[in-house]
Amino acid sequence: MLRSLRSRLILASVLWTGGLLMALHIFSMVAIHHLPRFRPGQLGVPVSIAIAVMCAGVVVLWFSLKPFRRLRGTLAAVRAGRDRQIAGSYPTEVQPLIDDLNTLLADREKAVQRALTTAGDLAHGLKTPLALLRQESERAEVSGHLEIAENLAQQVDRMTRQIDYQLARARAAASGGSGNARCGAHESAHALARTLSKLYAGRALNIVVEIPADLHFRVQREDFDEMLGNLLDNACKWARTEVRLHYAESALITDDDGPGIPEDLRTAVLARGVRIDQAAPGTGLGLAIVHELADLYGGSLQLCASPSGGLRAILRLPVSDTPQPLGSRAK
Amino acid sequence: MVEDEALLSRQLAKGLSDGGYAVDCAAEGEQADVLVSTELYDTIVLDLGLPKIDGLSLLRRWRAAGLTTPILILTARGSWHEKVQGIDGGADDYMVKPFRIEELLARVRALIRRTSGFASPELQCAGLALNTATAHVSVEGLPIKLTSHEFRVLSYLMHRQGKIVSRSELIDHIYAQDADRDSNTVEVFIVRLRRKLGMPFIETVRGLGYRLRDPAQPGE
Numbered sequence: 353m354l355r356s357l358r359s360r361l362i363l364a365s366v367l368w369t370g371g372l373l374m375a376l377h378i379f380s381m382v383a384i385h386h387l388p389r390f391r392p393g394q395l396g397v398p399v400s401i402a403i404a405v406m407c408a409g410v411v412v413l414w415f416s417l418k419p420f421r422r423l424r425g426t427l428a429a430v431r432a433g434r435d436r437q438i439a440g441s442y443p444t445e446v447q448p449l450i451d452d453l454n455t456l457l458a459d460r461e462k463a464v465q466r467a468l469t470t471a472g473d474l475a476h477g478l479k480t481p482l483a484l485l486r487q488e489s490e491r492a493e494v495s496g497h498l499e500i501a502e503n504l505a506q507q508v509d510r511m512t513r514q515i516d517y518q519l520a521r522a523r524a525a526a527s528g529g530s531g532n533a534r535c536g537a538h539e540s541a542h543a544l545a546r547t548l549s550k551l552y553a554g555r556a557l558n559i560v561v562e563i564p565a566d567l568h569f570r571v572q573r574e575d576f577d578e579m580l581g582n583l584l585d586n587a588c589k590w591a592r593t594e595v596r597l598h599y600a601e602s603a604l605i606t607d608d609d610g611p612g613i614p615e616d617l618r619t620a621v622l623a624r625g626v627r628i629d630q631a632a633p634g635t636g637l638g639l640a641i642v643h644e645l646a647d648l649y650g651g652s653l654q655l656c657a658s659p660s661g662g663l664r665a666i667l668r669l670p671v672s673d674t675p676q677p678l679g680s681r682a683k
Numbered sequence: 684m685v686e687d688e689a690l691l692s693r694q695l696a697k698g699l700s701d702g703g704y705a706v707d708c709a710a711e712g713e714q715a716d717v718l719v720s721t722e723l724y725d726t727i728v729l730d731l732g733l734p735k736i737d738g739l740s741l742l743r744r745w746r747a748a749g750l751t752t753p754i755l756i757l758t759a760r761g762s763w764h765e766k767v768q769g770i771d772g773g774a775d776d777y778m779v780k781p782f783r784i785e786e787l788l789a790r791v792r793a794l795i796r797r798t799s800g801f802a803s804p805e806l807q808c809a810g811l812a813l814n815t816a817t818a819h820v821s822v823e824g825l826p827i828k829l830t831s832h833e834f835r836v837l838s839y840l841m842h843r844q845g846k847i848v849s850r851s852e853l854i855d856h857i858y859a860q861d862a863d864r865d866s867n868t869v870e871v872f873i874v875r876l877r878r879k880l881g882m883p884f885i886e887t888v889r890g891l892g893y894r895l896r897d898p899a900q901p902g903e
Contacts, residue, residue, distance in 0.1 A: 476732065479759030480688045483780035487694040490784055508781055516761060523762075544763065547770040551777060554793050574764040581763025 357443040360416040364409045371405035374398065419443055423450070430457065468522055475519045482508050482515075520578060520641045534672045535576040537567040537604070541597060544581050548595075552588050559588070562598040568672040571649050576669075579645050580604065582638035583665050590662060603668045610662035618655040642667065684708050684728040685715040685738065686757070695728070698784040700859070703818060703835055704791070707860045712736030719745060722855060724752050725795050728787070731758040731769070739772050746773030753794040757787070792816060799842040806841045809897040811884050813841050827879050832857055836872045840885065840895035849892035 354360050378398050419442050429435040437454045441447065486508045493501035545559045569576060580597075583606045587595040590610030597606050613621060622643040642665075643653045651669035658664035684699065686692040687710050696706045707722065709715035711734045719727065731738035742754060753775040758765075761779035769777050775798075776790050792815045796804065804816040810823040818834060820827045829837065835857040840848060850869050857872075858864050873893060877885055883898045 476759040479761075479780045480691060483759075483782065484688070484691050484694065486781035487691070487698070487784060490698075491694075512781055520762070543767045543771060547763075547767045547777075550770050550775060551766075553776075553797060574762065577764040577767060578762055581766065585763075 355444055357416055357445045360412060360443075364412040364416065367405055367412065368409035371402050371409065374405070375402040378402070416443075419446060436461070471522045472519065475515045478511070478515060482512055517641060521644060523574065523578075533570055533572045535569050535571050535573045537569060537576070537580075537599070538563045538565045540573065540576055541580060544577065544584055545597075547581075548584055548588050551585075555588075556593075557588055557591055558594040559584070560594065560596045560598075562596075563604075564599060567599060570670040570672040575645055575649070579642045579667060579669075580606075582642045583667060586638050587663070587665070594660065596660065602671065603666045606665040606667070607658040607660050608662035609658070609660040612657055612662045613655060615657075622653065622655070639665070685710075685712070685733065685741075686728070686730045687711060687733050688730075695784070695787070696859075698788065699728075699791070702784075702788040702791075703831055703838070705835070705855075705857055705859045712738070712741045715741060716744070718860075719750065719752070722860070723852070725856065726791055726798075727752055727754045728757050728791070729754055729774070731756060731760055731765075739768065742769070742772045742774060751798075753798045755787075755790060755794060757782070789816065795842065801842070806838075806844075808841060808844050808884060808895060809899060810882070811841075811880065813838060822880055822882065829876070829879065832868075833872050833876050833879070836869070837876055837895075840893065844895050847888050847891050847894050852892070 354363065378395065382395065422440070423438070423442070423446070426435065426438050426440070430438065437457055438450050442450050485504060489501045489504035489508065492504065541561045541563045545561045549557065549559055571579075583604075584595060584597065587606050587608035587610070590612075591608035592610055595606070595608050597604065599605070621639050623640060639653070639655070646653045646667060646669060649669055651667065653668075654666040656664050656666070684692065684695055684706055686695060686708065689710065692708050692710065696708050699706045704725075707718055707724075709718055713735060715727075715729075715733075716736070718724075729738050729742060733741070738756065738758070742756070745752075745754070754773065755776040755778060756769045756774045757778045757780065758769075759780045766777050775794055778787060778790065792804065796806075796815055804814055806813045806815065811820075812822075813820050815838065820829055820834065820837065836853060839853060839856050853869050854864055857869075873885055873887075877883070884895055886894045886896055888894055
């Protein structure tokens with residue numbers, strides 16, 4: 353077939369012009385010779401040929417411009433994060449443009465990665481000095497400078513929260529919704545339960561996880577761990593004896609049997625960095641991060657009362673229904 | 684304690700020794716590896732972002748070599764993905780910087796207690812009670828005042844009730860590596876402890892070391 357857009361356009365215009373000339377010629381012959389004794393029957397064949405040729409021209413044009421419509425669709429997919437690059441082959445005039453676009457996309461992704469690494473290094477680099485400041489505040493407290501100690505500790509806390517929050521956001525914004533991401537909920541949830549039972553080893557908590565083995569989400573593993581980790585950690589922090597995670601009605605549901613959160617505070621804890629209890633460090637911030645991350649992936653987080661007495665957190669995320677490649681299923 | 688930031692390392696070491704522990708510090712992985720392979724520690728506090736060998740590789744190497752010492756990761760890396768990697772790598776606890784020194788002490792105490800098989804912070808042997816959280820010691824309910832070294836000796840013996848503890852093992856666990864060690868002082872501590880406790884809880888096993896046991900039970 354004709355690979356060049358130019359030749360397609362030329363063919364289209366030749367066809368169109370030919371048809372038009374033929375029609376005009378017939379029209380003029382009719383007008384000049386046969387107008388007094390008009391006989392439509394004799395004109396049928398040439399007129400329909402003329403119309404058919406014109407239609408063929410339009411069809412060729414339509415097909416020639418099809419790659420551009422395809423490109424628009426692909427670009428929308430890239431924008432929504434379902435694709436990273438513009439795939440497929442295009443007419444020779446358009447292909448260099450597509451290649452340039454792909455290079456631009458790759459450069460942009462690299463730049464985002466670089467910015468993210470810088471942000472991460474910056475945040476981690478700040479944490480050790482913050483740890484030092486925190487020790488200094490404790491020293492000030494011991495030597496009787498209670499007010500200085502208190503102020504210092506408060507500011508250290510604020511800075512830490514800011515760093516944690518912005519770091520999580522930056523990470524999510526960079527990866528948020530990238531389409532080929534796929535994360536096994538079962539594996540991640542069990543790894544988190546293992547980790548939490550070590551971290552809360554002193555409390556004899558019962559952490560129950562019931563997640564289907566083949567459940568996958570269109571979410572980066574790091575972000576999924578961050579969301580579920582924060583939810584389970586918050587549940588463990590407040591639970592008296594048991595934390596339960598299960599999957600029902602296409603949502604991940606975390607229950608604890610702790611005191612729960614009063615209804616009027618539930619929306620507030622999802623807002624940026626609100627802490628409902630100053631005594632338990634980091635509470636609320638964790639839930640706010642989950643909320644934000646879920647949002648970025650087009651999911652949602654809801655809080656309500658749990659049947660087991662405490663808080664129930666309902667996390668919805670885009671499910672990945674891409675069939676697993678045979679090789680990995682065999683594993 | 685493995686921490687590369689010198690100032691933080693000093694402050695932590697001070698906090699931990701104020702809390703009653705003998706602390707050796709390593710500023711990077713190689714040094715930590717040497718210390719861990721030559722000494723027997725009750726617990727290891729490990730930073731992840733270390734020069735040369737990173738903490739996670741060190742942790743995996745130690746666990747692969749069969750090291751069972753409880754390890755607490757103390758790091759700036761606070762994402763859940765990193766926590767999972769740390770715990771799955773063989774760590775027993777994970778703390779994120781910045782932190783309160785009291786919390787670190789509480790977690791170290793709990794870690795040591797759990798590894799010796801005690802669930803509650805109150806260790807008991809007949810009428811003798813030692814609270815690892817409050818550093819409170821009592822015999823038959825009467826409080827007893829101990830110096831920090833005496834407390835360390837008693838606490839170490841209490842964590843290993845009924846087992847023989849050699850004198851050199853005791854020295855290793857009550858003094859930091861670079862401290863001025865004198866094996867005779869252990870005997871002095873034992874004599875003072877026996878006097879303060881009143882009852883013969885601490886028994887000398889000739890040629891082997893010491894053992895803490897219920898004075899009412901006949902010795903072997």
